[in-house]
Amino acid sequence: MLILHCPYCGVMADETELHGGGEAHLTRHGPGSSDEDFHDYLFAKENPRGVHFERWRHVQGCGKWFHAARDTATLEVFGTYPAQTTEPPKAIRKAITAKRPGWTWRGFSDPAK
Amino acid sequence: MRRYSAFAIAREAARYHSGWGKAWSSPEPKKKYDVIIVGAGGHGLATAFYLGRNFGITNVAVIEKGWLGGGNTGRNTTIIRSNYLQDPSAAIYEKSRSLYETMSQDLNYNVMFSPRGVMMLAQTQAEVRGYLRTAQANALQGVSTRFIQPAEVKKLVPIINLDGPRYPVLGALWQDRAGTARHDAVAWGYARACSDMGMDIIQQCEVTAVRREGGRVVGVDTTKGAIDCDKLGIVVAGNSGVMAERAGFRLPIESVALQALVSEPIKPCMDVVVMANTVHGYMSQSDKGEMVIGGGADGFNNYTQRGSFHHIEETVRALVETFPMVSRLKMLRQWGGIVDMTGDRSPILSKTPVEGVFINGGWGTGGFKATPGSGWAMAELMAKGHSPLTDEFSMWRFKEGKFIDESVAAGVAH
Ligand SMILES: Cc1cc2nc3c(=O)[nH]c(=O)nc-3n(C[C@H](O)[C@H](O)[C@H](O)COP(=O)(O)OP(=O)(O)OC[C@H]3O[C@@H](n4cnc5c(N)ncnc54)[C@H](O)[C@@H]3O)c2cc1C
Numbered sequence: 069m070l071i072l073h074c075p076y077c078g079v080m081a082d083e084t085e086l087h088g089g090g091e092a093h094l095t096r097h098g099p100g101s102s103d104e105d106f107h108d109y110l111f112a113k114e115n116p117r118g119v120h121f122e123r124w125r126h127v128q129g130c131g132k133w134f135h136a137a138r139d140t141a142t143l144e145v146f147g148t149y150p151a152q153t154t155e156p157p158k159a160i161r162k163a164i165t166a167k168r169p170g171w172t173w174r175g176f177s178d179p180a181k
Numbered sequence: 182m183r184r185y186s187a188f189a190i191a192r193e194a195a196r197y198h199s200g201w202g203k204a205w206s207s208p209e210p211k212k213k214y215d216v217i218i219v220g221a222g223g224h225g226l227a228t229a230f231y232l233g234r235n236f237g238i239t240n241v242a243v244i245e246k247g248w249l250g251g252g253n254t255g256r257n258t259t260i261i262r263s264n265y266l267q268d269p270s271a272a273i274y275e276k277s278r279s280l281y282e283t284m285s286q287d288l289n290y291n292v293m294f295s296p297r298g299v300m301m302l303a304q305t306q307a308e309v310r311g312y313l314r315t316a317q318a319n320a321l322q323g324v325s326t327r328f329i330q331p332a333e334v335k336k337l338v339p340i341i342n343l344d345g346p347r348y349p350v351l352g353a354l355w356q357d358r359a360g361t362a363r364h365d366a367v368a369w370g371y372a373r374a375c376s377d378m379g380m381d382i383i384q385q386c387e388v389t390a391v392r393r394e395g396g397r398v399v400g401v402d403t404t405k406g407a408i409d410c411d412k413l414g415i416v417v418a419g420n421s422g423v424m425a426e427r428a429g430f431r432l433p434i435e436s437v438a439l440q441a442l443v444s445e446p447i448k449p450c451m452d453v454v455v456m457a458n459t460v461h462g463y464m465s466q467s468d469k470g471e472m473v474i475g476g477g478a479d480g481f482n483n484y485t486q487r488g489s490f491h492h493i494e495e496t497v498r499a500l501v502e503t504f505p506m507v508s509r510l511k512m513l514r515q516w517g518g519i520v521d522m523t524g525d526r527s528p529i530l531s532k533t534p535v536e537g538v539f540i541n542g543g544w545g546t547g548g549f550k551a552t553p554g555s556g557w558a559m560a561e562l563m564a565k566g567h568s569p570l571t572d573e574f575s576m577w578r579f580k581e582g583k584f585i586d587e588s589v590a591a592g593v594a595h
């Protein structure tokens with residue numbers, strides 16, 4: 069069972085309390101964008117074997133959306149953080165670097181670089 | 182290759198089974214092949230088989246990072262059916278189902294195809310309407326299915342509880358030519374036939390990179406060294422995204438865990454496959470007597486080949502409501518596989534941005550049934566550059582809005 073810390077209400081929430089919302093930090097391309105960008109936004113999701121950033125909702129708790137940084141090959145959780153951001157906070161990126169040196173995910177990587 | 186037959190069994194019985202020989206050889210890789218297939222699951226092996234059988238292309242290697250058939254091919258619940266909604270799906274799944282009918286003879290290998298019938302229960306009014314529509318669509322597609330009433334459901338499945346407290350059975354979509362087959366045997370049978378045609382099946386060898394020159398594939402790097410090829414087929418199910426990245430392109434696919442479980446063996450009690458999509462559970466009985474059980478996929482990206490326990494609980498809860506007698510059964514084993522999900526729940530059989538590289542993936546929770554048809558179509562695509570069975574399943578269909586929407590027909594994992 070996946071257990072994630074809800075950064076809003078502070079609860080360590082079981083997976084059964086949560087709802088996965090897919091890839092985090094999407095740029096929502098809309099009308100006027102190129103076909104490529106619109107397609108990639110809707111369908112070409114990141115699907116890494118390793119470090120991944122995703123959205124979760126604390127449905128059976130406070131009801132709020134937050135973000136999690138996780139390893140899809142080990143189920144290790146590097147940290148969670150509020151959703152009001154367009155990029156993972158430095159502390160989270162550092163925590164990932166400590167365990168997965170050299171990681172990258174879309175445009176993001178080790179904050180020291 | 183020595184043929185398997187009743188005579189061979191008698192011959193071997195008379196000499197203590199000393200003469201069977203290996204079913205396939207395990208050679209070291211050559212420097213170059215005309216075609217390399219990545220992934221020795223059922224689909225990869227079937228692709229190789231039909232490249233040889235239908236197109237005479239036998240300078241082929243199938244490269245597998247683990248053991249052949251150890252991916253989803255050896256982890257699925259073996260349901261075979263072709264009662265999909267959209268025409269392109271009906272074409273490839275029905276082709277596949279029909280190939281299963283003669284597979285044991287074609288491969289000289291008993292794959293235990295058992296056309297015992299598959300029943301999809303309708304437990305809401307929306308499902309009744311949905312399956313009535315599917316039955317009509319199937320009639321137009323030449324796929325034999327029909328909508329049956331609760332009394333007939335009970336006659337076919339005496340252990341079912343029609344008046345479930347929450348979701349009474351209102352009818353079912355019934356395909357009497359659908360059924361099950363022995364999953365390992367499908368992989369083993371193809372492997373033996375491929376080996377017999379002179380193809381190399383290379384196990385314990387991971388493809389780590391796709392070498393390209395001027396936008397064209399020239400070979401692969403593997404844990405057993407570099408191997409050249411003219412054409413490359415990527416047939417790696419849950420690892421499609423990983424392999425696509427190694428080839429330099431992206432796929433509209435996400436990987437999640439899907440679980441299944443089997444009970445202790447019991448006396449025969451159910452001789453059809455029953456799927457209950459609303460309550461998320463399905464069940465059949467294996468020839469050994471085990472109840473084979475599956476349910477819905479887990480809800481987040483995962484490569485660990487294991488899932489969350491609460492999904493098992495949900496599945497079993499649904500089945501206890503539907504089949505009260507299973508409440509006393511002990512479960513023997515549970516496992517997970519990584520399934521490759523697309524946005525419209527239909528597969529991708531396609532050329533790719535890299536010249537000479539072809540992809541076959543996105544079968545998600547329901548590709549075992551498609552194994553022979555997928556191999557047939559993929560071989561044609563790779564040999565001729567196009568196949569009538571794959572045209573609609575291009576990886577670019579999402580951009581064009583040409584979805585092959587099977588989210589209704591495949592409402593639950595199977
Ligand atoms: C629990 C469960 C139940 C299911 N139930 C059903 C069902 O009832 N009916 C149905 O029709 N379908 C079902 N499915 C789906 C079905 O199992 C799959 O769609 C199908 O088996 C996929 O076959 P494949 O040959 O494409 O993949 P696989 O059998 O997974 O083969 C892919 C192979 O590629 C190898 N590979 C990956 N990466 C590399 C690499 N880099 N280098 C070399 N090799 C690599 C893997 O090791 C693997 O052996 C189920 C799946 C699961 C998990």
Ligand SMILES: [Zn+2]
Nearest residue numbers: 074077126130
């Ligand atoms: Zn909360």
